[in-house]
Amino acid sequence: xxxxxxxxxxxxxxxxxxxxxxxxxxxxxxxxxxxxxxxxxxxxxxxxxxxxxxxxxxxxxxxxxxxxxxxxxxxxxxxxxxxxxxxxxxxxxxxxxxxxxxxxxxxxxxxxxxxxxxxxxxxxxxxxxxxxx
Numbered sequence: 363x364x365x366x367x368x369x370x371x372x373x374x375x376x377x378x379x380x381x382x383x384x385x386x387x388x389x390x391x392x393x394x395x396x397x398x399x400x401x402x403x404x405x406x407x408x409x410x411x412x413x414x415x416x417x418x419x420x421x422x423x424x425x426x427x428x429x430x431x432x433x434x435x436x437x438x439x440x441x442x443x444x445x446x447x448x449x450x451x452x453x454x455x456x457x458x459x460x461x462x463x464x465x466x467x468x469x470x471x472x473x474x475x476x477x478x479x480x481x482x483x484x485x486x487x488x489x490x491x492x493x494x495x
Contacts (some may be wrong), residue, residue: 365396365399365400365403366400366412366416368396369393369396369397369400371390372392372393372418373393373416376389376393376434376448381448383426383448383449384447384448384449385447386447386474387439387445387446387447387452387474390426390429390447390448390449390452391429391430391439393426393449394426394429394430394449395430397423397426397427397429398426398427398431399422400412401427410446414495418446419458422449425449425453425456426449427454428453428456429449429452429453429456432455432456434455434456434460434463435452435455435456443472444472444473444474445472445474446472446473446474446475446476446477446478446481447474447475448477448478450478451476451477451478451481453478453483454478454481454482455481458485462485462488462489465488466481466484466485467490469484
């Protein structure tokens with residue numbers, strides 16, 4: 363239960379700063395780590411109740427876990443890369459295949475203000491170009 367209270371405190375503090383899931387990539391990773399620890403320590407039915415009590419949809423919870431577990435994001439994080447500040451933008455990177463991910467990093471500037479919309483638009487355009495070739 364301590365982990366749940368820690369997550370609740372984190373969400374509350376983040377919410378007071380404007381976004382309950384965090385205003386920086388490090389906030390997002392911290393929330394992800396708490397979610398991962400809770401997931402590892404609870405049964406599936408208990409986890410669903412926890413998610414419901416925290417008002418976090420299962421799909422959103424799963425996106426946080428995927429962000430935390432993505433090896434490509436981990437490499438960028440470990441190298442102090444300037445990552446997007448929202449979980450939706452980080453998840454848009456996670457959803458890319460390796461070729462898209464590498465091309466994206468070569469073709470664009472990724473920083474804390476990079477939006478999920480800009481990443482998703484780039485991905486859509488890249489995929490359309492690949493289909494033409």
